[in-house]
Amino acid sequence: MKKIYSSPRVIILLSAALFYFLFFGIGAGINVLLIAGFSVFLFLLFRKNLPGKIFYLLLGGMMVSSIAVVFAHSGFSIIIFWSCLVLFIGNFAYQQIQHLHYGLLLSLKSVTRIPATVIGYFPVVIGKRKRNYTSYLRFIFIPILTLMAIFILYSSSNVLFYQSFEKLFDSLDDFFSTISFSRLLFFMLGILIFSLCFVQINSSGIIISDSTLDLNLTRKKRKSPIRSLNRLLLRKRQIVIVFFLLLNMMILLLNYLDITNIWFGFHWDGGYLKDMVHEGTYLLIVAIIISIAVSVYYLNSNIVFMKDNHLFNALVIAWLGQNGIMIISVTLRNMIYIEHFALAYKRIFVYFFLGACFIGLLSIILMIRNKKSVGFLLSVNSISLYLIMICSACFNWDGVIARYNFSHYNKSFVHYNFLIGLNDSALPYMDYSDEKLKEINTVQNNLFSFASSVEYTNINFGDEVKSRKDIFKKRWEQHSWLEWNYPEYRAYQLLFK
Numbered sequence: 001m002k003k004i005y006s007s008p009r010v011i012i013l014l015s016a017a018l019f020y021f022l023f024f025g026i027g028a029g030i031n032v033l034l035i036a037g038f039s040v041f042l043f044l045l046f047r048k049n050l051p052g053k054i055f056y057l058l059l060g061g062m063m064v065s066s067i068a069v070v071f072a073h074s075g076f077s078i079i080i081f082w083s084c085l086v087l088f089i090g091n092f093a094y095q096q097i098q099h100l101h102y103g104l105l106l107s108l109k110s111v112t113r114i115p116a117t118v119i120g121y122f123p124v125v126i127g128k129r130k131r132n133y134t135s136y137l138r139f140i141f142i143p144i145l146t147l148m149a150i151f152i153l154y155s156s157s158n159v160l161f162y163q164s165f166e167k168l169f170d171s172l173d174d175f176f177s178t179i180s181f182s183r184l185l186f187f188m189l190g191i192l193i194f195s196l197c198f199v200q201i202n203s204s205g206i207i208i209s210d211s212t213l214d215l216n217l218t219r220k221k222r223k224s225p226i227r228s229l230n231r232l233l234l235r236k237r238q239i240v241i242v243f244f245l246l247l248n249m250m251i252l253l254l255n256y257l258d259i260t261n262i263w264f265g266f267h268w269d270g271g272y273l274k275d276m277v278h279e280g281t282y283l284l285i286v287a288i289i290i291s292i293a294v295s296v297y298y299l300n301s302n303i304v305f306m307k308d309n310h311l312f313n314a315l316v317i318a319w320l321g322q323n324g325i326m327i328i329s330v331t332l333r334n335m336i337y338i339e340h341f342a343l344a345y346k347r348i349f350v351y352f353f354l355g356a357c358f359i360g361l362l363s364i365i366l367m368i369r370n371k372k373s374v375g376f377l378l379s380v381n382s383i384s385l386y387l388i389m390i391c392s393a394c395f396n397w398d399g400v401i402a403r404y405n406f407s408h409y410n411k412s413f414v415h416y417n418f419l420i421g422l423n424d425s426a427l428p429y430m431d432y433s434d435e436k437l438k439e440i441n442t443v444q445n446n447l448f449s450f451a452s453s454v455e456y457t458n459i460n461f462g463d464e465v466k467s468r469k470d471i472f473k474k475r476w477e478q479h480s481w482l483e484w485n486y487p488e489y490r491a492y493q494l495l496f497k
Helices: 008-023 030-046 053-071 075-089 100-112 114-121 133-157 159-164 166-177 181-198 205-212 229-263 274-298 310-341 345-369 374-392 397-407 424-429 434-447 461-478 486-496
Strands: none
Touching: 008 030, 008 114, 008 181, 030 053, 030 075, 030 181, 053 075, 053 100, 053 374, 053 486, 075 100, 075 181, 075 374, 100 114, 100 181, 100 205, 100 374, 114 181, 133 159, 159 166, 229 310, 274 310, 310 345, 345 374, 345 397, 397 424, 424 461, 424 486, 434 461, 461 486
16 A cells, blocks of 8 residues: 555646646635645655755745745745746755755756656556557558548538438537546646656756855866966956956946936936836846856956955955945835836836845855855855745735825825736725725826826726726635635725625
8 A cells, every 4th residue: 555655656646636626727825835735745755865955945935935825925926836836846856956056957857857757657658668650650640530531521522421420420529528628638737747756867967067066266277388377367367457447437437427316416307217217227237247247257267366366356346346336226216216106016026136136246246255166156146036036925015016006196106007907905905985086186187297198087997996896706705715815815804894
């Protein structure tokens, strides 16, 4: 009996059946927490060696994201959970993973090996022996296709011939109508997901790279026929110093303009502010990419080990520090944007992106000071991105946006067309009387002249919310207990109790 229940084939089928029961035709809620707990059970059931710290990080991230689905329940948190689940079970093949970025690569490789794993455990699909597909094509498929084509021609040309087989067609139609292909496909999806638990990766370049990665930068000794190799290296450092000096001068001018015009000299002219924020964000993205590229090219070389390197290090750190000032500038741009145009998804996630950029800059500075390798850079930033991603999934942003935007209607733009698209958990914070909405519209028209003819004429926000409330009430009262989540439960209590 123990052997049967430990059989990968049986476990995959049982897991797919559980997946089907929990999710087919059912929204995300407690079922996410249950499937996460079941994945932990599979890990404990088939654990052979002591997993590494990174694997436990993946386990923790998967569990936290599943809890976030129940208590935050945003579309983003659901996406993050399924990503974390695949990342977690995708590393079952090598649980001693030491670096998160290699864990991501390993999970992607595990996904590519799902078909081979399914075929290995369910050989009945194509058989264990080699098949001569040319013979199958010549002696089975071509005759069958020929018979079908001729049968269709005969049926089309002779009504009596068609009527002779009409009862057979009706019986076949009734048979296939009883089969739900959507259910079969969903069950197959469960098989594919949980086949990840049994993917075999015995020897892999990813595993070798992960186990041999050196976080410290080592000096590469090279033999050269040129006697003046040290002089060439010195000349290279001089060029790099001039390069970073020019970079610092350019970014200094840029930061000066931002400080004088954004930090202390900004005056809103009553228009849109998208360009001001988006341009700064895109500029920061390019700057960070350049920072990483430069660190890889210059800091991963023997220049770092040269004596009297104080000027070189100072210029690089100064440049990275000025990138940090750019982060502050973009933060202020985003704050100004929110002050006048309230909250939206992108404006919130700009802050998470800026946090990731700040950690990235700090890691490059540590790389310079402690002579760390590019592997150190990738390892630190992959973990920081993963933790930031998990953290960003732990909030019900739709509710936060609705509450904030309507509470600041007297000074921030209330974008009705955007707000009506928020999920049901935000409905209690958008449910206002017609009198209150008229007051909001009056204040908004006085503050934002560009919105009067578009934002409040083409949409009846009160009627839209009432329609959404009726749909939500009917859905919530008929929902499965597996779909239960706190934000929608709270919304129902506020609206109808």
